[in-house]
Amino acid sequence: MSDRQDLAGRHVVLGLTGGIACYKAAELTRELIKAGATVQVVMTAAAEHFIGAVTMQALSSRSVFTSQWDAREANNMGPHQPDARGRRGARRAGQRRFHRQAGARRG
Numbered sequence: 001m002s003d004r005q006d007l008a009g010r011h012v013v014l015g016l017t018g019g020i021a022c023y024k025a026a027e028l029t030r031e032l033i034k035a036g037a038t039v040q041v042v043m044t045a046a047a048e049h050f051i052g053a054v055t056m057q058a059l060s061s062r063s064v065f066t067s068q069w070d071a072r073e074a075n076n077m078g079p080h081q082p083d084a085r086g087r088r089g090a091r092r093a094g095q096r097r098f099h100r101q102a103g104a105r106r107g
Contacts (some may be wrong), residue, residue: 006035007032007037013040014029014039014060015041015042016041016043017043018045018047018050019046022050029059033059033060042066043056043065048066
């Protein structure tokens with residue numbers, strides 16, 4: 001990567017699966033960071049047998065995702081909580097509210 005382009009402002013997702021090439025991922029992460037990129041590492045459980053998530057976290061300065069079911073929310077947005085009644089129930093509740101208010105205005 002000696003002739004690398006400037007990667008300032010670029011975001012790179014580096015996915016590691018189980019394989020000996022995981023050892024090279026540490027060097028690649030270091031080079032991408034030097035070039036100015038932000039590196040987000042995701043790893044499978046098999047990849048963790050070759051290189052630790054803590055190592056990749058230290059190199060990337062970002063937490064490493066090790067599961068597709070990771071509960072962390074990177075964008076600080078809470079999970080979408082649909083109305084417990086569902087669409088139809090919410091619509092009916094809105095209609096009842098409307099009819100109650102309309103009836104109160106008439107009488």
